[in-house]
Amino acid sequence: SAVISQKPSRDICQRGTSLTIQCQVDSQVTMMFWYRQQPGQSLTLIATANQGSEATYESGFVIDKFPISRPNLTFSTLTVSNMSPEDSSIYLCSVEDGARAYEQYFGPGTRLTVT
């Protein structure tokens, strides 16, 4: 199974600023996912990032607010731009097991608080 690390693990940011979250995988993977998890709520998919192509965003999420980079098969970044307190959440990256697309491996998450 893939091992995923995220940086930073947590951060407190002021409104109007931006934060870039890094996701590193110990093996090459085709698809990486970015999720948001708010307290007491289900995981919400923000976007799917394939290497070499533009990320695909889910309804309600736009590239200007959540730009994503995927420069190679082991790394991706998610930027939360022009933050507001409503962006306070846990942000998770995940990858899928190539043989079983429904099986995803998650990083530990980035806990973001916007003041």
Added chain:
Amino acid sequence: QKEVEQDPGPLSVPEGAIVSLNCTYSNSAFQYFMWYRQYSRKGPELLMYTYSSGNKEDGRFTAQVDKSSKYISLFIRDSQPSDSATYLCAMSDSNYQLIWGAGTKLIIKP
């Protein structure tokens, strides 16, 4: 109405009890049914998956799918304090995009 409904709990039971966690869903196209476990300040990890209907057992854990009722369950036998976590159900159709339940927080009291 959400596609996947899951009671957020918390569900508190004594050590050794049998735990039953459940999700209901509305999309009859779902074929893959997963249970993920998430410990505090960690990412979710896949616990069990089931394709279509039926039961699947793995040690103290049993996953059950009833497609006719659009209802899935996870049973934990001989529950341990280390089982205390949030359990999330997830489902997908042939496109493999996961649709998640809200998660049930489980507390096993020693």
